[in-house]
Amino acid sequence: MKSTRFLMTFPVPEHRWSASSEATAATSFARWRIHVTGVVQGIGFRPFVYRIAQKHGLAGWVLNASDGVTLEVQGSNDQLARFWEEFLHHRPPGAVYETLEKTEIPPLALQEPAFQILPSREGGVRQPTIPPDLATCAECLAELRDPTDRRYRYPFINCTHCGPRWSIIEGVPYDRPLTSMKIFAMCRECEREYHNPADRRFHAQPVACPACGPHVELRSESGELLGERETAILLAAQAIRDGRILALKGLGGFQLICDAGSEVAVQTLRQRKRRPDKPFALMMTEDMLRQACEKPSEAVWRWLRSPAAPILLLRRRLPPHSHPGEQNTGDTRSAVSEEQSNQPAVNPAEDSRTENGAYAVANAVAPGNPYLGVMLPYTALHHLLMQAVGRPVVCTSGNLTEEPMAIANDEAFQRLGKIADVFLVHNRPIVRPVDDSVLAEGEAGDVFLIRRARGFAPRPIRLAAKGPVVLATGGHLKNVVGLALDDQAILSAHVGDLDNVLAWEAHRRAVEDLLRFFQAVPEVVACDLHPDYASTRVAEEFAQRLKAPLFRWQHHVVHFAACLAEWETPRSDPAFDGVLEEQPGSVGIEHRETEPLPLPLLGVIWDGTGYGIDGTVWGGEFFLYDGRSFRRVAHLRPFPLPGGEVVVRQPRRSLLGVLTACGLAERELEGPDGLLRSFFTQTEARILLRTVVRGLQCPWTSSVGRLFDAVAALLGLGARISFEGQAAMALQFAAEKAYFASVAMIRTDKPRMSPQAVGETPGSSSMLSVRPFTLTENMPIVLDWQPMIESLVAGVHEGVPRERLAFDFHRQLVHAVLAVAEYFKVQGLMCSGGCFHNQLLRRLLADASRARGMTAWFARRVPPGDGGLALGQIWLTRQVLRGNLTPGRGGVAENVNTQFNEKN
Incomplete structure (x- = not known):
């Protein structure tokens, strides 16, 4: 008995493996037992095996097991070879092979019935083989829009390639009795599809239709029924167009939706949700996206259109006649007026556009932010609603800020009754909350997760x-x-x-x-x-x-x-990487050994706060990993945080701590043009300074996140904020203005700034308007920010544009990393922590590392x-x-x- 176990990766050149090399020898018939693990349940995998086995005339069976899928196939060597080729290279969308074990076993002598799908089998080690919730596929969308199809405009249309999975599963194996769909008895037609191996809905566990499946209702905040089915969707769309707020029961929980073009509607949602500044996510069609946002990269388009259908951070489209380097940070509205945006219209496709043809996005959606968090409709219900609304909508989690998302109807009426005006609900239970995932792009192709949820978990x-x-x-x-x-x-x-x-x-x-x-x-x-x-x-x-x-x-x-x-x-x-492959449907097998990471590795770990082993607050750390241990070899010079945790929402206090530590606080509080005069009253400042001297409610931190806050406050980008990271984001956006303006000058052959100044090939840090960090010689190395802060203060007093100061601050951070890396002579960096959500920082550090012959790895498949x-x-x-x-x-x-x- 021969057995071969493979590790699946993507892709491998076709010539490296051929089915003939795997054919069993000598006998006219052979039988294989194949066990595959990975994402192979809930995506039409058994029907796929059934169809190709039937196609190639093989006998045998396939079944779901708790730890994957097992099958046996029997036929001639040629038949098996053709089956194997198709099995490897033409798997269904969404399937991911993790391991694949093929064992040759004795053929059955007796006549075997035609290939069949057997009942699921319990036992074995439970493996995470369940796929995530998947966006509505192209075939289902075609049926949704076909007036002759029996699922025409049915908001719960799905098949084995799409629809709910993780949000409805109660246990494994993944069969209908172990999902929240068990309460819906299939009608005769759905049951026929479910049992027909030639049908796309063969063993699709959420299969349903208008006759037997879930349905939607529109209700008021008090629970009064306002409409059902098609009428409910149209009334919900009109409510959005009228400027009202809708609570929609989506795939993995409730979402709050309003007209993204109406300042009044968005501000009302902010007030009711208690979310004054944090950006809202948007839902748009592709046409709306092209009008509202700058052209996405190919990698971003692949993610937007992928079965995961996440939120992507995209740059706002420039207003007409803007300078190539300018970015719309929300100060210039490219939207219709509030009165216009709140008026219902006969043709929604026309009234949702501005004079220049762009779709309306109110400033209040993402105030002061050049990025919009955009997702495409990913359920049939979203598609129907967006078609009826005809304009971009805010689509944010159904919760009060800092509370979990509501998933049950009764819970939503209770917790969201003071936020939403109307509720579009349905009667399919949600087993567990699954929020929308969020991704961003650093340098081209560096798409990384900020929030890992729908489309990824579990x-x-x-x-x-x-x-x-x-x-x-x-x-x-x-x-x-x-x-x-x-x-x-x-x-x-x-x-x-x-x-x-x-x-x-x-x-x-x-x-x-x-x-x-x-x-x-x-x-x-x-x-x-x-x-x-x-x-x-x-x-x-x-x-x-x-x-x-x-x-x-x-x-x-x-x-x-x-x-x-x-x-x-x-x-x-591999499913994450597969989205970015040229041929994501191809699969191969690879035997080569994994190349080890180059040791030692320098970890650059920067974030807001973390409990340090010395009793201080860490957050600007460098660790050397030699394969056996992690050693803290460098860190940011600590500074005080007057008031403790309150500094998270008050960057002005981080600035006071920094200026106090380098002896500048008194001057900037008392001088006629002191930078702290507008941030504190004299009494408040004196009290806080005493807390620093006495060490009362004043922890010390090495946090780069808090340094970002201090610099942002120094540059007038946020003395007080309403959500963590807001000031650091404003600092990034200011720096990006200078960065993109510099790139634009280079691309237009204007000799005003060299590539070295932009950061692609880092030159001496002394050429910048901000002085570099200094490094101590003791161990662990301390990165002293005082020269940098003193030069920033001088730059503000001298009127240096804050965009240039912000950009040079980012570049000095990169130079500091390179200096530490060169001291320890490492070949590789690993960069993680919340500061590496900053796309500009990732881009600059990746460029600079390559120029120095080092590799920088960033957290990507899980959030940094x-x-x-x-x-x-x-x-x-x-x-x-x-x-x-x-x-x-x-x-x-x-x-x-x-x-x-x-x-x-």
């Missing part, structure tokens, strides 16, 4: 080795929980910030849901080192209940580990921010349990001075 991240079952509870902000099974890490959908009781409960439910769904009993629990995080408390609770060891990991080491987990295994998420912490916690815990890592305190090894003094 697709696994492949790990380099197998190990014990690990439960990871993630961090406190942007929480995601994780579960390690075998050689895979399953990450939950985005849970959110754990700042209130409702969020705590949602976090605990997410943990329990993963354990129940995969019937997993954790052998180890992992969490953040911070003792007061809600996720830490939940980890302690589960560890005690399970009598399992609890590992506590330092926040920034975990960010580094998450990036290592992603990049040490090529194609750790706290949404990736669970993966890092899993990786660290597994490494320690295998004896591959010297853990130190929370993952930070000691004796840095001795080691590097001897080395240098």
Whole structure:
């Protein structure tokens, strides 16, 4: 008996493998048993196997198992070879092969019935084989728009290639009785399709039609029925056009929708949702997107049109007659007036455009922001609603700010009744909340996740080795929980910030849901080192209940580990990479060994806050990883944070701390043109300065995130903010104005700025308007920001444009990274933490690293921010349990001075 096990990757040149090389020998007939794991349930995989087996005249069977799909095929060598070729290279959309095991077994002597699909089989190790929720496919959209089709304009149309999956599944194997669709008995026609192997809906578990499936209703905020089915959708669209706010029960939870062109409607939503500034996501058709946004890259288009259908951050379209380097940051409205945008019209396609032909997007959608978060309609209900509305709409999570998303009708009426005017609901239960995913693009092709949810969860991240079952509870902000099974890490959908009781409960439910769904009993629990995080408390609770060891990991080491987990295994998420392939449908097999990452690696881990092992707040860290340990070899010079956590919403306090630490606070408070005079009253400033001197409610931090806040406040970009990261985003946007203006000058052959000044090939940092960081010679190295801050203060007083100062600040950050990397003579950087959501910082650092012959790896398949912490916690815990890592305190090894003094 011969058995071959392969690791699947994408793509491989066709000549490397041929079916004939795999044909079994000598006998006229052969039989193969094939077991495949990956995303192979819920996407029409068994019907695909059935059809190609029938096509090539093979006998045998296929069935779903808890750990994948198993099949047996029997026929001649030629028949099997042709089957194998098609099986490898023409899998259905959405299928992802992780492992593939083919075993030759003795053929059956007796006559076997025609190839058949057998009932699902329980048993085996439960693997995360369930696909995420998928956007409506082209075939279903064609039927949705066909008046002769029985599913014409049916908002719940789906097939094996699209529709709900993770949001409706209650357990595995993935069969209808284990989904929330079990309450809908199939009509005769749907049942015929479901059992017909030649039909696209063969074994499509959510299959339904207007006669037997879910339906929509429009209700008032008090629950009064206003309309049903088609009428409900048309009335909901008219409510949006009238400037009202709609709560829509979507695929994975409720969404709040209003007219994106109406300043009044958007501001009303902001007030009711208590979200004064944070950008709203938009839903648009492709035509609307082309009018409202700059031309997306090919990589971005692929993601927008992919089955994941995430939100992408796209730059706003420039107003007419703008300078090539200018960017619309929201100060110039390219929208119809409020009166016009709130008037219903006979032809929605006409009244939704401005005078220059662009679709209306109100400034209030993303105030002061050159980016719009845009997604295409991804369910049939969205398509029908968008067609009726005829203009871009705000489409944001159905919750009060900082609360979890509502998923049940009764819950929505209770929690969203003071936000929404009308409710478009349906009667298909949502099993678990699944929010929209968000991606952005750094340099061309560097598309990365900011929020990993719909379209991605619960697709696994492949790990380099197998190990014990690990439960990871993630961090406190942007929480995601994780579960390690075998050689895979399953990450939950985005849970959110754990700042209130409702969020705590949602976090605990997410943990329990993963354990129940995969019937997993954790052998180890992992969490953040911070003792007061809600996720830490939940980890302690589960560890005690399970009598399992609890590992506590330092926040920034975990960010580094998450990036290592992603990049040490090529194609750790092959479905993610497959979106960007030229031929995403091709599949191959590859035997070559994985190229090891070049050690030592320098981790550049920058974010807002994280609990440091020395009792301070970390956030500007450099770790050296040698394959056995993580050593903190450099960090930002610490500075005080007057008032503690309140500084997160008051960048002016970070600025006061920085200026106090370098002796400039008194001058900038008392001088006639002092930069702090408009930020504080004299009394308030004196009180805060005393807290710094006495060390009362004044922690010290090495955080680059807080340094971003301080510089933003210094440049007048945000003394007070309403959401974390707002000031840092404003600083990025100001810097991008100078960056894109510089690029435009180069492209138009205007010799005003060299490529070196833009940052593609970094020259001396002394040529910039901002002075560089200085590096101390002691270990760990301290990056002193004082010369940089002093030059920024001087630049503001001298009237240097703040866009230039912001851009040069970014470039000096890049020069500082290069200086540390050259000191330790590393070949590779790993960059993670919330600061690397900054597209400009990623772009500049990637360019500069290439110019110096180094490789910079950035968190991509998992968010660089706290949404990736669970993966890092899993990786660290597994490494320690295998004896591959010297853990130190929370993952930070000691004796840095001795080691590097001897080395240098």
